[in-house]
Amino acid sequence: MAAEHDEVPLNAIRVFVTIAREGSVTRAATALGTTQSSVSRYLAVLQEYFGTDLVQRRGRQSELTEFGRLFVNTVAEPLDTVCFTAKRMRRRSGPGANRIVVRTSLSTFAYSFLIPNPEAFSAEKGGLIVDVISSLSPPTSSDNFDVLITRYLSVIEPADDWEIYNEQLVCVGSPNHMAGKTLSTVRSMPILNITSRPDILPTWNLSAKDIKSGARYDHNYLALPAVITGRCLLVAPEITVSDLVREGVLHVIPGSRTPSGMQYRAYAVDRSDNPEIAREFCRWVARLCRRTAIREAA
Incomplete structure (x- = not known):
């Protein structure tokens, strides 16, 4: 039995919340990118800490106990807030520090306008690498990108946005x-x-x-x-x-x-690993589009 003053097993809590959301140890392991045995060990640690079961077997299915449901309903949202805030405030110092990912639903805009032009911006930022990916699907908060450029999509998470082209x-x-x-x-x-x-x-x-x-x-x-x-x-x-x-x-x-x-807009998501660079990129694209539009109208 765990001692009364043992440290709270935070990693085990995160794993248990994932088990509750995914509905099984197997799916939780897949979501976390780890093994079933590892997830099971974390679950055992947390159950030992509480001194009671959090999950019970029903044939081939796993269900939360009443205690497990009460606990996950209490901690899941605060845990999400902690993870989101930590991601938002993180500043990389490794290889990813000089790189941003730009996602766009405008494939031709990316092909003919966006991709040929960022050399000047990259040079200003010491050789910043701008990755460009294209998708027509609505983005989610778990997708990996720093900037979204779109005509008809929008983000459902905190982000600064700019009108870049009518x-x-x-x-x-x-x-x-x-x-x-x-x-x-x-x-x-x-x-x-x-x-x-x-x-x-x-x-x-x-x-x-x-x-x-x-x-x-x-x-x-x-x-x-x-x-x-x-x-x-x-x-x-x-x-x-x-x-x-x-x-x-x-x-x-x-x-x-x-x-x-139609109006093209650029969004710099708050959870970006390089939020200031993402915002600067959006402002740069807005200026570039504005100059091009003026030249076209002339």
Whole structure:
């Protein structure tokens, strides 16, 4: 039996809370990235400390005892607060101290604008490494990222956020096929279908019967090679094709520029290992987008 003044077994409490949440020792071991025997040992330590069972077997299933339910209901939320606060306030000094992870739901924005530009920011920060990952799924507080850049998602945890771009759409095509053409061209040339994009046709007072439907792609970055080389059109965010237009690779059809109503935002989550760097990155992206938008409108 444990002595009355034994230290509280905090690691065992954390493991027990995980057992309660996962519903079994096996699933708790998976969630914690450890072995079942290790989880069982921690459970035994805590039960010895209390002098009573916390879990009881029901056939192949494990259930909390009344004492176990009372204890986990009391400590689970405060434990979450402790873990969250510790993560938020931690400052790394190892290899991860000069690295941030940027998550985005805007794959073409990342491909054509975000990834080609951070060299200057990295240089300012002594060679900071900017990892970029893309996902259309809503982020969770357990996902590993420092910055979220999105058009229609948001975070459900503490974060500072910046408006970085009010999206403008343009219709582009190959210069060889677009010379001298006007917006009426959209009635005679196929427009590539992008399944991740909202429908732009109503802003031009056009309906589906007014256009020719072209090939279908998941994202604009997959459609860019097709519009560059083929006799087809693409409706895309202006910021993602601005470099190609400036270099003469694509041509914007006059009169096609229109706001989509979508706003890009950048979020720096409080739990980031490098919160100040994450905020600086968001401010830097906002400035870069602002300069690009001014150049596009000129």
